[in-house]
Amino acid sequence: MCVVRKSVNMTLRRVALLLSVLYFVTLFNGASLKDRKYKDFLLVTVATNQTDGFQRFLRSAKVYNIPVKVLGLGEKWEGGDVRSHAGGGHKINLLKKELLEHKDDPDKVILFTDSYDVILLSGPDKIVQQFERFDARVVFSAEGFCWPDEGLASKYPAVQRGKRYLNSGGFIGYAPELYNVVTSTAVANDDDDQLFYTKVYLNEELRDKFRIKLDHRSDIFQNLNGAIADVELMFRGQEAYLQNTVYSTAPLVIHGNGPSKLVLNTLGNYLANSWNPEDGCLSCWDDSVVLEDKDPKSYPIVLIAVFIEQPTPFLEEFLDKLYHIEYPREKLHLFVHNSAEFHAELVEDFLSQHGEEYRTIKRINPSHKTKESEARSLAINYCLTVECEYYLNLDSDAHLDNPHALRLLIEQNRSVVAPLLLRPYKAWSNFWGALTADGFYARSMDYMEIIHNDRRGVWNVPYVNSCYLIKGALIRHPELKPSYMYNQLDADMAFCTNMREKDVFMYVTNRVDFGHLVNADNFDTSRVNSEIYQLLDNRWDWEQRYLHENYTENFNPNNTIAQPCPDVYWFPVVNPRFCKEFIEIMEHYGQWSDGTNKDPRLDGGYENVPTRDIHMKQVGLEAHWLEVLRLYVRPLQELVFTGYFHDPPRAFMNFVVRYRPEEQPSLRPHHDSSTYTINVALNRPKIDYEGGGCRFIRYNCSVTDTRLGWMLMHPGRLTHYHEGLPVTKGTRYIMISFVDP
């Protein structure tokens, strides 16, 4: 099921290996850059935690062979929470110490950037070249907001074109001047770094002395906050790059400051050699592991946590796919929270039949009345109890059709990774590409490409749901442990909000097809055989369960369509399960017409050729049946009665007829008020009943050996005068529609 061919796979691994070797050479041995013009280049950053954003930053540096010095790792951060308050003086003090070592080297160019929300888009050569064009000794990035002290806005020199205000998330300069800037006055760790640099810049004397300029038009630095509309992701061959379309520049460092960090995450899926249209996903291979070659006995222990939070159609298939996940069951713990009484029996059957094959099982039944967020927290804690190495959250609407899904997700080696699941034929998936300002769904620029698999890869996204794998290490981390509580948010929103606030990246992967989502929004469990009623909401699943397995063979040009009588065609349409459940629906409803000419269900109240029947309207299936006519019957009609098109087909008379000897065994010869009639056999001659069949009088031709789930199609009038032959024993059921009366 892996769509990526092995050879490509191997080449990419080699490329990844080569890149990492290059990286270590440059990181630990600056001298290897000696063939470069700017060997005196250093990127300095501050990071106290190795967040996912930090790893992404390092990766981009590695891609462009940029030597990095990381300050503050493992230190306690004293710069305050810059998300909500000013702060960051700590960064300056760390930088001050570092610059002591470089301040006497007048040629040394130091690039300073933040790291959690920064991606590098180019190597030292280009960066220094651009820097030199400024004819300055220090260049700060610029943005459109004056922060943290708006009062200073008027003190800034006016700019004709470009962003006016200083942002301290990125700057570049020669070491001596940078040292002079950071030591110009004292700064406390919890002072604001941006304010500090702003004051230096706004001091005309210092500005001239240190020759400080701002990068107004993003020749080097692109701050995204307030400027998202200025930039566009572009592709040139095997390279994705960022274009600032307002200033016609191609920035070299991108900073997702403030609320723009989610946009940075989206762009980061492509930039710095992550994805391009020629190679596809390159970052997919970062850190990925291979389990496939290993002994299954060595596979990691996984807790699969199943949540049935509402009655969900096709749960039977869901459980079947769960059971058939290709993974040693003795390596799997199972946690099941079922809050739907409707499914109690099915779940109980499943667990009593298969429970023992799993390492352990833990269940929470509807009677416990456990709330969703509480159940999800219990499952996370159960993962700790059983020391799971991975945790698979599996909601009842998430069907893993690919039995290798679990292994493939583990191999991806990400803290949180979801398989892309989609409601078939819809644009509804289990991830969001972007968020609105208040945290709800927004469509990202690449959402449609991803859900249609026009772009395959592993995507950093702000929200995943229904099915995702979490690393046990994250669950055991004292600060990063997932939580399903956040103010009044629903559990899914709370989980993702917490992950985002802790800077844990959530990924969705569509590298291969993993499965699909079932729509549980309109599941009416008061119906008998309620899934039959799901054609409109869950067509794909409905077809899997009810369509005849050879339905599509009808369209195979090699196939000769059966024609038991002249212009009477015969097709497999629905399967035995459909027939059985359909009859059950009718018999449960039970109000068969009385077989007289008086029929209050009809407009005129009169039926010329009455049968014992139940109309689709009476059992709430009229709309569904019309959809059956549109989706499955019409294409067959066009196949055999060439040149007649009627889309959608119309039909007012859609009904199940019951023939039995003691009631109404047969039907006298008649025409139908239809252009064509269909007649689906719902049970079997010689087994369920004897006699019966349909006779076309003009041709003296009868179809008596009707086939279960097969449909007869014939013209309604003039040529196909016909009768129902007597049933002599048992009960015969047929489904009839008069199409295009």
Ligand SMILES: *[C@@H]1O[C@H](CO)[C@@H](O)[C@H](O)[C@H]1NC(C)=O
């Ligand atoms: C951040 O780093 C500090 C110091 O090493 C550590 O105590 C803390 O657990 C880390 N936090 C996260 C979220 O990793």
Ligand SMILES: *[C@@H]1O[C@H](CO)[C@@H](O)[C@H](O)[C@H]1NC(C)=O
């Ligand atoms: C998984 O990824 C982490 C980084 O997130 C890396 O340190 C680790 O080596 C990877 N695991 C394997 C088995 O390669």
Ligand SMILES: *[C@@H]1O[C@H](CO)[C@@H](O)[C@H](O)[C@H]1NC(C)=O
């Ligand atoms: C579908 O067609 C194949 C090949 O003709 C046949 O062997 C199989 O029995 C058919 N399936 C059903 C359910 O009739």
Ligand SMILES: *[C@@H]1O[C@H](CO)[C@@H](O)[C@H](O)[C@H]1NC(C)=O
């Ligand atoms: C039809 O038959 C030909 C010859 O046997 C075969 O090559 C072709 O694949 C068949 N087409 C389909 C759609 O089965």
Ligand SMILES: *[C@@H]1O[C@H](CO)[C@@H](O)[C@H](O)[C@H]1NC(C)=O
């Ligand atoms: C009609 O067909 C039946 C059986 O095939 C045959 O016995 C009968 O004679 C036919 N009737 C006419 C009028 O041809």
